[in-house]
Amino acid sequence: MPGRVDHLKSISRERRVRLTGVSRGATRSGKEAGPRADTRPGAQRAGAAVATTIHDVARAAGVSPATVSRVFNGGRVTAERAERVRTAATELGFAPNRVARSLRTQRASVIGLLIPDIENPFFTAMARGVEDAAQQTNLSVVLCNTDEDVAKERRYLEIALAEQMAGVIVAAASRSRTDLSALESRKMPVVAVDRRPRGSTVDVVLVDNAHGAEEATWHLFERGYRRLACLTGPEGASTSEERLAGYRTAVRDFVRENPTETRAAEALREERIRYADFRVEGGHRAMRELLALPEPPDAVFAANNLMAVGALQALAEAGLAAPGFGVLSFGEIPWAPLVRPSLSTVRLPSYDLGFTAATLLQERISGGERPLQTVVLRTELHARESTAGPGA
Amino acid sequence: MPGRVDHLKSISRERRVRLTGVSRGATRSGKEAGPRADTRPGAQRAGAAVATTIHDVARAAGVSPATVSRVFNGGRVTAERAERVRTAATELGFAPNRVARSLRTQRASVIGLLIPDIENPFFTAMARGVEDAAQQTNLSVVLCNTDEDVAKERRYLEIALAEQMAGVIVAAASRSRTDLSALESRKMPVVAVDRRPRGSTVDVVLVDNAHGAEEATWHLFERGYRRLACLTGPEGASTSEERLAGYRTAVRDFVRENPTETRAAEALREERIRYADFRVEGGHRAMRELLALPEPPDAVFAANNLMAVGALQALAEAGLAAPGFGVLSFGEIPWAPLVRPSLSTVRLPSYDLGFTAATLLQERISGGERPLQTVVLRTELHARESTAGPGA
DNA sequence: ATGAAAGCGCTAACAA
DNA sequence: TTGTTAGCGCTTTCAT
Numbered sequence: 001m002p003g004r005v006d007h008l009k010s011i012s013r014e015r016r017v018r019l020t021g022v023s024r025g026a027t028r029s030g031k032e033a034g035p036r037a038d039t040r041p042g043a044q045r046a047g048a049a050v051a052t053t054i055h056d057v058a059r060a061a062g063v064s065p066a067t068v069s070r071v072f073n074g075g076r077v078t079a080e081r082a083e084r085v086r087t088a089a090t091e092l093g094f095a096p097n098r099v100a101r102s103l104r105t106q107r108a109s110v111i112g113l114l115i116p117d118i119e120n121p122f123f124t125a126m127a128r129g130v131e132d133a134a135q136q137t138n139l140s141v142v143l144c145n146t147d148e149d150v151a152k153e154r155r156y157l158e159i160a161l162a163e164q165m166a167g168v169i170v171a172a173a174s175r176s177r178t179d180l181s182a183l184e185s186r187k188m189p190v191v192a193v194d195r196r197p198r199g200s201t202v203d204v205v206l207v208d209n210a211h212g213a214e215e216a217t218w219h220l221f222e223r224g225y226r227r228l229a230c231l232t233g234p235e236g237a238s239t240s241e242e243r244l245a246g247y248r249t250a251v252r253d254f255v256r257e258n259p260t261e262t263r264a265a266e267a268l269r270e271e272r273i274r275y276a277d278f279r280v281e282g283g284h285r286a287m288r289e290l291l292a293l294p295e296p297p298d299a300v301f302a303a304n305n306l307m308a309v310g311a312l313q314a315l316a317e318a319g320l321a322a323p324g325f326g327v328l329s330f331g332e333i334p335w336a337p338l339v340r341p342s343l344s345t346v347r348l349p350s351y352d353l354g355f356t357a358a359t360l361l362q363e364r365i366s367g368g369e370r371p372l373q374t375v376v377l378r379t380e381l382h383a384r385e386s387t388a389g390p391g392a
Numbered sequence: 393m394p395g396r397v398d399h400l401k402s403i404s405r406e407r408r409v410r411l412t413g414v415s416r417g418a419t420r421s422g423k424e425a426g427p428r429a430d431t432r433p434g435a436q437r438a439g440a441a442v443a444t445t446i447h448d449v450a451r452a453a454g455v456s457p458a459t460v461s462r463v464f465n466g467g468r469v470t471a472e473r474a475e476r477v478r479t480a481a482t483e484l485g486f487a488p489n490r491v492a493r494s495l496r497t498q499r500a501s502v503i504g505l506l507i508p509d510i511e512n513p514f515f516t517a518m519a520r521g522v523e524d525a526a527q528q529t530n531l532s533v534v535l536c537n538t539d540e541d542v543a544k545e546r547r548y549l550e551i552a553l554a555e556q557m558a559g560v561i562v563a564a565a566s567r568s569r570t571d572l573s574a575l576e577s578r579k580m581p582v583v584a585v586d587r588r589p590r591g592s593t594v595d596v597v598l599v600d601n602a603h604g605a606e607e608a609t610w611h612l613f614e615r616g617y618r619r620l621a622c623l624t625g626p627e628g629a630s631t632s633e634e635r636l637a638g639y640r641t642a643v644r645d646f647v648r649e650n651p652t653e654t655r656a657a658e659a660l661r662e663e664r665i666r667y668a669d670f671r672v673e674g675g676h677r678a679m680r681e682l683l684a685l686p687e688p689p690d691a692v693f694a695a696n697n698l699m700a701v702g703a704l705q706a707l708a709e710a711g712l713a714a715p716g717f718g719v720l721s722f723g724e725i726p727w728a729p730l731v732r733p734s735l736s737t738v739r740l741p742s743y744d745l746g747f748t749a750a751t752l753l754q755e756r757i758s759g760g761e762r763p764l765q766t767v768v769l770r771t772e773l774h775a776r777e778s779t780a781g782p783g784a
Numbered sequence: 785a786t787g788a789a790a791g792c793g794c795t796a797a798c799a800a
Numbered sequence: 801t802t803g804t805t806a807g808c809g810c811t812t813t814c815a816t
Contacts, residue, residue, distance in 0.1 A: 100793035492809035
């Protein structure tokens, strides 16, 4: 039976495919009659991967496919056979096909992480947190960059669903237009992070933006600045609004507690509050507008790191510099200590945001039926030179 | 037959599963005898996704599953039926199960991108390039952060293989220890980027490190610095070695062309060349050592951006500043213009690296049988204030 | 143009 | 403990 011997040794798909009709027919009892139609997938495409299957290993080790499966999944197999299977597997370079496994078990060991801007250090730090947490349960993380684009985000959400991922962590591209309903109706575990998508019932992990902004603004007053301005993000973005709210709260509190500081309240005026786009260029433009006011401010609270960078540029161009002009950034910048003068910042718990989100997600994946949760993490004020005070 | 009517309307897996034995038995001819063993996957796990299948849609639209498949894959179907299928699909919220499709067709529409450090702007820019190129062929990109860790990298490579991804782009965690042979033997399309893994036969896209470093070093001489030092990466890393080689070439050339500059050759001395780890902290330490030399240098060529940042810190601590002390960074820093004095850099073609790699990969995936290719992309010198010259 | 049926590689229920 | 078998959801051939 030379054909059969040849087949026993075959590893590559090319050869197996040609022989399948024979081998399967010979192996499976009760199906001697050839198949009515040949429905095998087409011939091996160029550039496609070729894999050894559980059947190849079984044959090589002289056991059944089920036994091979058990060896790889912690089933009960005698040591001797298990060993034989493992050797055969190594020899043939076998790795279980996760696609088949997922299809069969209806679950995957991959979670998706959707972030709006892969070049923003805030999100990359978050990604590390997610990864570290996921590692503990042997889940792998795949990162998808949605680029603040709701359409791109939708595509990735569809992929997550279609790929049957174990769950998804999403930093929404838009609070109102990000739509998680498809995932929810399919009962895919989801955790929203940094931004709470409107109208969705998922666990959420947030930054305490309002409190952080309040603390930051208060710090500017304490250091002696009196004519504050605020550079916030796009109107409608929750982070923008919350940070602005914190700014306002601090101003109001300061005015109430210091009735003699009559001009402090001007920080609430419309012209002192600029909505920009969370990007360097936007911060730059908005800062220029602030400086062009008849009564320009003496300090600025920038609601994110990139806009703070833009603001610094505008200041430098205008011949102004911190700390004479106070600058405080909401969100760390990696080389903050290098910028001269060094930049005071509100440090966001980006890593912990990711870590917490992944932990929640894993609870959901493993079937925790607890009620929906919202976790809010605190920020940390790092006062550096740029807010040393107008006289410093 | 009320049970059957009920079943026709059923959408959710929970209900279908319970009825499967009946429905399948009734639907499939010649299998009236009940199955010998019930081997259906276990009941719906908590926290797992629930999906509508092609069968649900088929039933709802009154067609066969094959027709539904054809509607979603551009097969020939009459307009009227196609329309019916599409409505039913939308109504049921159907999305094709990619896992099943992959299993059947033996190919996926996802490519993996493995990068060693997601927090390094160089790699994130590269990722964008990959994404933009992939978009053109409707491939999705999933990012895996290997964290410069060969073990982690191996895990992700196994996943790529096991998940039957269409291909992989890998910026190797180690030149010598990264092992692509498993992918190669399975004929999975692979493109290496930024670093050429030893002993693997794959397409490679590289930066012209030697040339860029040579140009940068030459620039330092031209600006009047004479006592150069080099801060390079880990020994054995190809990028480190190539950049160092470029540095050496430039020094030798300069010495040859300027025989009177007797001290320039000292730039080749062992104590002027420091191997660090491509990280901020390593650059910082190495720079301190350089400054502690009996005859310290007057300019430094840092072989990557993070080490340049560390070097700047060390300089500041020592009361030194550019351009009196020349600093040139191989690799852009996002806020380079903000750092005072602004930092001269060699801009790496990171985006194009990714774009090119993805383009090559797609050719391989679609079956291009062309010979192996190595593409080398050029750098660009951006002279700014930090290399204005020792007297500037 | 349409449907029936087989099978991608795996896991799990059951029988032995 | 081991093997047999069905089937996860899809695509694709063949027959109609």
